Amino acid sequence: MRYVNAILGVMLGLAIVWGVGRWVGSPHASPSPAGPMMAEFGPPLRTIVVHHVAGSDATLSVIRAFISHLPAEARVCVVCPDDASFAEFREVVALPDERVIPAIVNQPITPWSRDRWVALLPHERGSRTVLLHPFEEAAADAWPARRGDQRVAGDLANVPQLNCVSQMVELRFDGGDLMADDRHVFVSRAVLERNIGSAVQDRDELLDRLRDLFGRTPVLLDDGPDHHVGMYMMSMGQGVALVGDPAMGLELLGRAAAPMDLPGGVDASAEMQARFDAVAQRLKALGYRVRRVPTLVGAGSKAYVTYVNVMMDVDAAGQRIVYMPVYRGLEDLNQAARDTWAAEGFEVRPIDCTDVYQHGGTLHCLVNVTGRGAR
């Protein structure tokens, strides 16, 4: 009989361990099950996430212009460091209460929501979106807003309307270092740079890890420009990709002066051109039909005049829509880019990013997405 006591005791102990593990969220559990990384295009935008910090007028003007175009069914989660920032957002951006999801996080944050996490699709119907975030933000020890940014994914997991969980991974990346379409996840050189020798031993191990995490074939753009992927390329869907072209930008700029606020002037080096061309070649080798659009790169900076840093949506009739950055004083470049998108069947809705691009990002960098699907 004492064997029965032992067996019952062990079973009871295991049951308690299992139950407690589930109840506390189980630090020993395997990562949340998730589908692949959300693609840049697909079903209509349903829930977007933006940040606003009081006083950041340049970013707010871009966000306001974008949101004004969104259909009434799309909801907007607004992450703010404090009540004053949220009040300023509500004052400037006209949205009915039912479309606004506030997330006041009570810590400094940057205005750039794209880089904080990447969304993994729910692994099955009815399950939650996973917000995958790095275990540390670059420069967090010197940049208090980045320290706060580190916690945003966890904060969003506590917003019930978003139906998300957050999951931290032992990799260093910005959300903008990754971009997915229906086949691939494109990865910037910074991910290689920041993880070799620490999180992973070599390139092959990194690729395996990325494949496991993101559920799509990773394409490491290690010959590309030193910036986030969405600054120099965009997969448009239907096997077509768009890549920036500094030479085309310079040609269209002609004799006009470079934008006054492009730090350091325009980078016209052969080395920078080669980096954009390398991305185009890589995409062609993967079977994409590649189109080029003008771009201007700030010399020695990360300020890009870019037309690939877009948000894509689709309306109820199936018409594809692109929200594309445009810049005052660069009408020839704007028009060339507009023509390129339109030629691929997109309805182009321009968003003025003149006052924001010198900070290193434009529209796509300011908007993240937790949900696409039927409205």
Place this chain on the structure above:
Amino acid sequence: MRGRLNLMWVGIWALGTIGVCALVWPPVQSRAQEGIEPEVPVRPVFAHDGLQMEIVIAPDTPLKVSDKPRLVLTASNPTADDVTTRVRVQLTSQLPASQWSRVISLPEPFYTTDVQITVKAGRKAALTIDSDQPAPAGVIAARLSPVPEADTTPATDAPNTLALLSAGVVFPLGSTVVDATAVTAQAGE
């Protein structure tokens, strides 16, 4: 007691099982979580010529703006042979360009040197490196990389942006700025 279910013994076995589970489970590697604080990051290692190398700021010499950093390069030799090798050490700084910046600047080198280190088989060795340049404000990192064989020119601090990112391993060393005010002031805003 014999021949009957004994709740006391069932409880003892259950407690023992819980205790064993707590002991044998491995350390946390990755976790499904909501709002859990980040873990201590994995330290980088630069593997070169059979040596495993790390570089840190020397103890008792905290990183301060305008001070010349003192570094300690540690190399361990797990092989059965003595190893002598050269390695390039480059210190860089980065800053957010402005309060509203999306990205940190490209790494700006401020001190570069090539050092030689010898480590006996199965042993460790440490080398102290004193920068002759003061640390600027910003996030400071060290890059360890092989000294190119064909490189006959001495190491320089010339900004090499893209080339800088192409080889070696980066070791975050810390920061010489501690708050947003300093960042903004340095960015000239």
